[in-house]
Amino acid sequence: MIGSMMGRPLLVSALLEHAARWHGKTAVVSQRAPQEGVTFGWEEIDQRARRLAQALIRLGVRPGDRVGTLGWNHHRHLEAYYAIPGIGAICHTLNPRLFPEQLVQILQDAQDVGLLADARHLPLLQTLESLGVRLPWVILMGEPGEACAPALGAWFDYEALLAEENGHFDWPDWPEEQAAGLCFTSGTTGRPKGVVYSHRSTVLHAMSVALPDSLGFSACDSVLPVVPLFHANAWGFPHAAALVGAKLVLPGPWLEGATLYALLEREEVTISAGVPTVWRGLMSFLQAQALKLNHLRLLGVGGAACPPALVRYFEQEQKVPVRPGWGMTETSPVAALMSPKRAQMGLSGEARWRWLEKSGRPPFGVDMRLRDSAGREVARDGKTPGHLEVRGPWICEYYWKEARETERVWFPTGDVATLDEDGFLQITDRVKDLIKSGGEWISSVQVEQAALLHPAVREAAVIGFPDPHWGERPLLIMVLEAGRGVTEEELRQHLAQHVARWSLPDRFLVVDSLPYTATGKVDKVALRRFHGEGSG
Ligand code: ADP
Numbered sequence: 001m002i003g004s005m006m007g008r009p010l011l012v013s014a015l016l017e018h019a020a021r022w023h024g025k026t027a028v029v030s031q032r033a034p035q036e037g038v039t040f041g042w043e044e045i046d047q048r049a050r051r052l053a054q055a056l057i058r059l060g061v062r063p064g065d066r067v068g069t070l071g072w073n074h075h076r077h078l079e080a081y082y083a084i085p086g087i088g089a090i091c092h093t094l095n096p097r098l099f100p101e102q103l104v105q106i107l108q109d110a111q112d113v114g115l116l117a118d119a120r121h122l123p124l125l126q127t128l129e130s131l132g133v134r135l136p137w138v139i140l141m142g143e144p145g146e147a148c149a150p151a152l153g154a155w156f157d158y159e160a161l162l163a164e165e166n167g168h169f170d171w172p173d174w175p176e177e178q179a180a181g182l183c184f185t186s187g188t189t190g191r192p193k194g195v196v197y198s199h200r201s202t203v204l205h206a207m208s209v210a211l212p213d214s215l216g217f218s219a220c221d222s223v224l225p226v227v228p229l230f231h232a233n234a235w236g237f238p239h240a241a242a243l244v245g246a247k248l249v250l251p252g253p254w255l256e257g258a259t260l261y262a263l264l265e266r267e268e269v270t271i272s273a274g275v276p277t278v279w280r281g282l283m284s285f286l287q288a289q290a291l292k293l294n295h296l297r298l299l300g301v302g303g304a305a306c307p308p309a310l311v312r313y314f315e316q317e318q319k320v321p322v323r324p325g326w327g328m329t330e331t332s333p334v335a336a337l338m339s340p341k342r343a344q345m346g347l348s349g350e351a352r353w354r355w356l357e358k359s360g361r362p363p364f365g366v367d368m369r370l371r372d373s374a375g376r377e378v379a380r381d382g383k384t385p386g387h388l389e390v391r392g393p394w395i396c397e398y399y400w401k402e403a404r405e406t407e408r409v410w411f412p413t414g415d416v417a418t419l420d421e422d423g424f425l426q427i428t429d430r431v432k433d434l435i436k437s438g439g440e441w442i443s444s445v446q447v448e449q450a451a452l453l454h455p456a457v458r459e460a461a462v463i464g465f466p467d468p469h470w471g472e473r474p475l476l477i478m479v480l481e482a483g484r485g486v487t488e489e490e491l492r493q494h495l496a497q498h499v500a501r502w503s504l505p506d507r508f509l510v511v512d513s514l515p516y517t518a519t520g521k522v523d524k525v526a527l528r529r530f531h532g533e534g535s536g
Helices: 012-022 042-058 075-086 100-110 119-130 158-163 199-210 232-244 257-266 276-289 308-317 349-355 444-452 488-496 524-531
Strands: 027-033 036-041 066-070 090-093 114-118 137-141 154-157 179-184 194-198 222-225 247-250 271-274 298-301 322-327 334-337 367-371 386-391 411-419 425-430 435-437 440-442 457-467 471-480 507-510
Touching: 012 042, 012 075, 012 199, 012 232, 027 042, 027 075, 036 042, 042 075, 042 158, 066 075, 066 100, 066 119, 075 090, 075 114, 075 137, 075 247, 100 119, 100 179, 100 194, 114 119, 119 137, 137 158, 154 158, 179 199, 179 232, 194 199, 199 232, 199 334, 222 232, 232 247, 257 276, 276 298, 276 308, 298 308, 308 322, 308 349, 308 444, 367 411, 425 444, 435 457, 440 444, 444 457, 444 471, 444 488, 457 524, 471 524
Parallel strands: 027 247, 066 090, 066 114, 090 179, 114 137, 137 154, 222 247, 222 271, 271 298, 298 322, 471 507
Antiparallel strands: 027 036, 179 194, 322 334, 367 386, 386 411, 411 425, 435 440, 435 471, 457 471
């Protein structure tokens, strides 16, 4: 016997429809120039998305087609986020920070039928064309008058297209398992691979993100995704904001400290999230100007391990709780967040800082296990590392175009981690970044976190270099705080307080800057190429 409840599908368009119907006047603010925002209500965003849906259908977009987007966080991109899956097509977000050659590869792989691109990406579009990309059409998302004809086939001005439609369009129903979004991994450790999200996975992920132990969105919040819309669903912000009817603030491409601070204050942002690099920029600005954040009540940090100095600064100086998390493109991406349980509520001082170095615990909907190289599950003791595997309704089973030979029950993440008795995860490393020294694995993340606790160290990356006796030994590459110096001996003594003796780096190197990937993570492949003597 089946239940007698209605079989309404979980659809992305239903999120927007809900926001429009029940939170229609709640603001969506889009920054169109530094210090200048334009404000819509959710109702207007829904109306505009319906007109975009009509325009896309007129252009010939059909269910199942991939429609690319190449844009920063602004209202037009948000509308595309809803309009494309709303007509049964697949919203394929492209990362403009990737190398053009990678974009060409991804566009060929996805076979997008058209592209919505920021007018400011025109030079990139021209480069793509010179590399052989041919798209049936491009819609330029720009302010009126900003667009000018690109070289890529037929082109349209976004606002002109919308002006031709009347918005009398009902969001159709689709099976909830139907594909809604496509995002390629940023290729940090290899060729980018496509992950296809469904309507169902997107809605369930948004519901999870909104829960109090996750990012805790409510209709009283003003939420700011600093994480780009092209980086794995912007960690669920655009969907979860609509789901609860929160005010949504979109920063455009302006993510440096001063502009971000002005936006956080002006729009009374209560919850925001992004990669550590962005928050380090904001922290430096706030420190230099001796400024206070007056509205923020939760800062999400993900995509890479959260530097301890960042946690301490925001919690101690700004009184803003920091919530590190773990996830990947393949996990939609939010799969673990550092929210306390009753047992952690009383933690203070060093004990609390040590706890906050972990990467989170799984919410309902995400299950995890750690296995050793022989496939045996390892102890949940907070010490024994294992290969992290995950499963759940918003975890990728197989990649775009990958043959689905057998059902994949657990997704192998490629990360090595520990789990403690309370269920808190700690990422040790990506398998490819682990340093294999003799019989031991050295966690580059652990040594980096320890180095970052030294006041002179601003950025740190640890890679292996070949060693005839041990196989590999660690090299610590650092960027120092302006005007600060530190000796190797001092560093060694400092690190010895935090990591095991065999993990202490054999070599130290100070550089002016570290290379970063398109999603704002230290590019270890590039570091190994330059400093690892070919060990990458
Ligand atoms: P890519 O794999 O192309 O860099 P993702 O954004 O999907 O793109 O990156 C996911 C990876 O980022 C994870 O597999 C993990 O290695 C790393 N990562 C994410 N969150 C954390 C964290 N809290 N601590 C350490 N590493 C993290």
